[in-house]
Structure formats: structure tokens, C-alpha cells
Amino acid sequence: MIDAVDRTGRPMELRHLRYFVALAEHLSFTRAARQTHITQSTLSHQIRQLEDQVGQRLFDRVGKRVFLTEAGQNLLPRVLRALGELDEGLRALSPQDQVLTGWLRIAATHTFNVNLVPACLTEFLTRNPSMRVVVEELAASVIEERLLTGALDLGISYRPDHQQDLAFEPLYDEPLDLVLSPDHRWATRKWVRMAELHHQPVVLLSPEFTTRRLLDECFRQCGAVPHLVAEMNTIGPILGLVRRMNIVAILSRQAVPEDGTLLSVPLETPTPMRSPGVLLRRNEVLPPHVASFLHTLRRACDKASPPPRRL
Incomplete structure (x- = not known):
């Protein structure tokens, strides 16, 4: 063939x-x-x-x-x-008048539940009004566990470190940005070098997260030692702290709300980079409703790959 x-x-x-x-x-x-x-x-x-x-x-x-x-x-x-x-x-060679019904069970880490998942669900549910969807916001390790038990149909996260029974499909390459308030002194910058964060107040994810370990390695490469004000294991409180204090965070731009209360500025030298993707049970034939949502997700990521920076 x-x-x-x-x-x-x-x-x-x-x-x-x-x-x-x-x-x-x-x-x-x-x-x-x-x-x-x-x-x-x-x-x-x-x-x-x-x-x-x-x-x-x-x-x-x-x-x-x-x-x-x-x-x-x-x-x-x-x-x-x-x-x-x-x-x-x-x-899709099956009859085109097939109506998708039933429940779709998906889970994503917080980053993707802010903008990406709602956008995909809007399109999917508009096209399939008989479908019902359960969306959960879970840690990556919990997503992996629940996929293996059959409690989820699809996960949106990062590549698992040690999981042979799950298939991972990268969706796009995602740079991590500096997240700050509009009145921060760097808010008008076109980019910020990682080395400039030396001794600067920051809030970061906790050390158990892969993203945090990636950032620690980037700081080591450029010789910067930031002033770590706080470590948190969820993104919501990180964003809340950045809104209220003159500090910065480093997160996916997907996590930045679209209401203008926070901005994202690109980081360089080095640029922290991750690859979000879809997690599925390996070798499983996808039911039509799961395949349909996956197609919607792929197209959404193609249109925003990488997602536009907010400067």
C-alpha cells in the first residue's frame, strides 16, 4: 500500500x-x-x-x-x-449519517483546560449535540492511571516517563513563557533571557513536576539562580499570586487567561520547550466518538501550532 x-x-x-x-x-x-x-x-x-x-x-x-x-x-x-x-x-467510510451518541470521558492537566479543551468541546458538541462529555482536570500521573483502568477515553498531557501500555501522540512543540502582570517592568519586553531571572522573585511549580525539572535544568545551563518566593502544585494559585505581587511565573501560554489580567513574554537562551500530546491506551481501536474528538483536537492544534504569543 x-x-x-x-x-x-x-x-x-x-x-x-x-x-x-x-x-x-x-x-x-x-x-x-x-x-x-x-x-x-x-x-x-x-x-x-x-x-x-x-x-x-x-x-x-x-x-x-x-x-x-x-x-x-x-x-x-x-x-x-x-x-x-x-x-x-x-x-469514515462507514455510513455518513451515523449519529454520535453516548459519553466521552476526557481528562487534561490544568494548562489545557483553560483554553484548548473548551475550544475543542465547543466545536465537537455543536457538531454532535447528542453527545455528553465528562471533563476532569487531573495530574498527569492520575490521567495515566485512569486511562489504564478504562475510566477515561482520552488524556491530554505530556509524554509519560515510564508507561509502556499507553500510546502518546505529540500535538505541537510548546515553548514556556514568562507570565507577569501588565504593570510589571518587563511587561513591554519582546523577550527576556533566562539569565535575567538571576535573583529575581519567581513562583514555580513544585519539584515533582516534569516542567519544574526542565526549568531547573534551563536555569543551570544559563547560570541563573532565581529568588524562589513560592512553589505550588496547581496553576490557579500561581496565576493568582502573580496578579497580586510583583513577581513572575514560567508557564505554558495556554495557561494564561484571555481576559488581559496577565501577559506572557517569550523566554530565550535557552527557551524552555515541551511537547503536549494525546494519551490513549496502546493498540486500542478508537470508538467513533473518541476518534471524532481526537480529529477536532488535532485540527485545533494545527491551527495554533505554536499558539500565538500575547505580547
Whole structure:
């Protein structure tokens, strides 16, 4: 089955892309071969064929360990998106007058429940008025647990550190911004360097969050030691503190309310970057209503990838 063409215009096989995704998800030839029902040697040969066609190595092999190269990391979200669209298209060949009914159970971390989820639900429920939706705001670890138990249909979060039974599809690359009040002295800046936060008062997420560990590493890289006024485990109180005090926070711009009470300013040198995505149970055939909402979510992220900065 033909899916695309390579850099020379030659046709690429759909199976090559599915093998690539399986190996990228498992980072193990043994587990990827088991999932795709082929031998390890066949999988290795198919991956080499794909690398020859694209003209770049997609995986580094160090002993028995497998790593995605930068080229592989860049290719993966695009292949996932393409395969997802194809699978949805095949499901859409069923009768077009099918009415979606029932309950959709989704959960997201606070960042995505502020703007992204309401926007997607508005479109989804307008198109499917018979659907009913349950939305929960949960920590990433709880989202993972509830997906595995079947209590959720879909999660919106970040890539799990150690969870082989969940599939993760990146939606876009998300820079973290400096969040401040309109009367802060940096409110009119076009950007702020991370090093400028040295000894500056900040409020950050607690150390158990992956985002906080990412920020600590960015501070280490630029040699900055901020004056940590407070650590909090939810975003609402962080935003409330920034409104009331002359301090700043570092959050996704998705978390910034659209009422103008807070602003976001880009950070540079380095720019903290994360990749939000969808969490699903691995190898599960999606019911039509879940596939429909996922399509809405993908299109919303395509339109705002990355979401516009508020300067």
C-alpha cells in the first residue's frame, strides 16, 4: 500500500511507517517486532530501507539500546499525524449519517483546560449535540492511571516517563513563557533571557513536576539562580499570586487567561520547550466518538501550532 514519496519521488510503503512508529514507541526491536508480528531481523531490514529512502538515520543503536535521532524525533509526530488521519479516513467510510451518541470521558492537566479543551468541546458538541462529555482536570500521573483502568477515553498531557501500555501522540512543540502582570517592568519586553531571572522573585511549580525539572535544568545551563518566593502544585494559585505581587511565573501560554489580567513574554537562551500530546491506551481501536474528538483536537492544534504569543 502506497502512503507517500521519499526525497527522490519514489513511493514509500505504508508498512515502513508503521514499523517506524512501533520502534519509536518501544525503543526496542524485540517489543516492536512482537507488536507488528514480524521477526526482529525483518524489522531491522525494513527500518534500514526507510532510512535509505529518507536519506538520514532515524535511530541510533548503542549496544542493545535504541534511540531516536534528531531526524527521527522530527519525523515521528508527522508520521503519527498522517497515520491517524488515514485511519480516521478509513473509519469514515462507514455510513455518513451515523449519529454520535453516548459519553466521552476526557481528562487534561490544568494548562489545557483553560483554553484548548473548551475550544475543542465547543466545536465537537455543536457538531454532535447528542453527545455528553465528562471533563476532569487531573495530574498527569492520575490521567495515566485512569486511562489504564478504562475510566477515561482520552488524556491530554505530556509524554509519560515510564508507561509502556499507553500510546502518546505529540500535538505541537510548546515553548514556556514568562507570565507577569501588565504593570510589571518587563511587561513591554519582546523577550527576556533566562539569565535575567538571576535573583529575581519567581513562583514555580513544585519539584515533582516534569516542567519544574526542565526549568531547573534551563536555569543551570544559563547560570541563573532565581529568588524562589513560592512553589505550588496547581496553576490557579500561581496565576493568582502573580496578579497580586510583583513577581513572575514560567508557564505554558495556554495557561494564561484571555481576559488581559496577565501577559506572557517569550523566554530565550535557552527557551524552555515541551511537547503536549494525546494519551490513549496502546493498540486500542478508537470508538467513533473518541476518534471524532481526537480529529477536532488535532485540527485545533494545527491551527495554533505554536499558539500565538500575547505580547
